[in-house]
Amino acid sequence: MNNMFQVCAKCGTPAITLNKEAVEDKTGKELNLSDKEKIYTCPNPSCEIAYFTKELTFKSEDLFVPLFYKDKSDNVPICYCSNLTRGEIKNAVKNGSKTIDDVQVFTGKNMTGNCKIKNPVGQCCRNAFLYEIEQALGQKPSGFDFKPCSCCS
Structure with a gap:
C-alpha cells in the first residue's frame, strides 16, 4: 500500500489522510494504528465509503453523524463544534x-476550536462554511478543500 498516494478501493477517488481522533469520534471505535499506518476518507459524495485503512472500512451508514461532503441534506452539520447545519446557514x-460572523450571530451558534476531533476530516470547517454561504447567496462557490486553514492550525 502506497501511503504517499492512496485511492478509495470502491470508487478510485484520491483519498485524503485524516487524524485518527476525528474518525474515532465519528465511529465510536478506538483505532489501534501503528505509527506508520494511516487512515483516509473518500471525498467522493456518491461513494458509500467514509473512512478506510489498509484493513478497516467504515461506510457512511456506520457513523454517528453524517459527513458534510457526502450528505447534501439541510440537516447535516457544516460546523460540527456548534452543530450548525446547512439548513441553518441557508436560513x-x-x-x-x-x-x-453574521451566520453565527443570527443562529447563536458560535462554538469553535474543537475541529481536530469534531470535524469529520479533523480540520477547521471555515472553507466548507464559506462554500455554503456562497451557495446560499447564489454565488458561484469558490469550492472547499480539505487543507487546514490559518484560524485553527
Whole structure:
C-alpha cells in the first residue's frame, strides 16, 4: 500500500489522510494504528465509503453523524463544534447574513476550536462554511478543500 498516494478501493477517488481522533469520534471505535499506518476518507459524495485503512472500512451508514461532503441534506452539520447545519446557514443567509460572523450571530451558534476531533476530516470547517454561504447567496462557490486553514492550525 502506497501511503504517499492512496485511492478509495470502491470508487478510485484520491483519498485524503485524516487524524485518527476525528474518525474515532465519528465511529465510536478506538483505532489501534501503528505509527506508520494511516487512515483516509473518500471525498467522493456518491461513494458509500467514509473512512478506510489498509484493513478497516467504515461506510457512511456506520457513523454517528453524517459527513458534510457526502450528505447534501439541510440537516447535516457544516460546523460540527456548534452543530450548525446547512439548513441553518441557508436560513441565516435568507435573512440577511453574508459572513460567517453574521451566520453565527443570527443562529447563536458560535462554538469553535474543537475541529481536530469534531470535524469529520479533523480540520477547521471555515472553507466548507464559506462554500455554503456562497451557495446560499447564489454565488458561484469558490469550492472547499480539505487543507487546514490559518484560524485553527
